Amino acid sequence: MPEAPPDDQPALHVEHLDVTYGRALSALRDVSLTVPPAGIVALLGANGAGKTTLLRAVSGTLRLHRGAITAGRVRYGDSVLDGRDPVAAVRAGVVQVPEGRRVFGGLTVDENLRAGGLGLARRRPAEVAEARDRVFALFPRLAERTRQAAGLLSGGEQQMLAIGRALMAHPRLLLLDEPSLGLAPLMVDRIADVVREINTQGTAVLLVEQNAGMALSLAGHAHVLDVGEIRLSGPATELARTDAVRRLYLGDGQGAA
């Protein structure tokens, strides 16, 4: 469990972040953003803009992908997260749901959930059971399939499981990487409802999405990344009205009226 009580919610501060892969590839340049306590912030951008890279920099998984922070800071409350590992981030209350519903296909739903939060010290069985109950309340479909192999779930159910597994670690900040990718519209709505519900329960969300309509309907604030740099930032409702966002991300060929 994170050390701080739930009502002591820190903010995430990403400050002037530069990230490179290998020696040559600059993936992020001078990126700054804040996720306020219990807020939802959306990060939009085309393929390759650097959205996943930013989540990796926050969750401590960058090094697993041969990336490195070369300048700037990532702070979550009093915890400095840049240069740390994923376990340090999880202990601070920051958990990433990777793109592509990476569930353990050969393990059951229940085993996948139990794998969430591994690395957290001293969890009592009652705490694990309570976390599972919370996941099942959000995703009743998972409760009906606890013994099913995760690889046999539908795409939407696998996304639910990936989010559920992250929730097992009691995040105070959830990093969601394209949760709507490849899902049917009804399932996208369902995932959006769940993100809203998780946030209502007090968890902040940094939401990476190509589905700008969904992301802007959920977020209070949003940023647009373009080839490694933040081009636009503002309240989600305002961003949804700008020409560039409407044309490029909301499928509005006419631009703003």
Ligand SMILES: Nc1ncnc2c1ncn2[C@@H]1O[C@H](COP(=O)(O)OP(=O)(O)OP(=O)(O)O)[C@@H](O)[C@H]1O
């Ligand atoms: N492990 C890696 N090694 C080298 N380059 C990488 C690696 N991961 C990402 N990149 C490069 O870094 C840049 C940013 O990629 P990133 O995956 O962060 O973008 P993205 O906005 O999340 O795109 P997508 O929507 O396609 O996932 C791209 O040029 C990508 O090719």
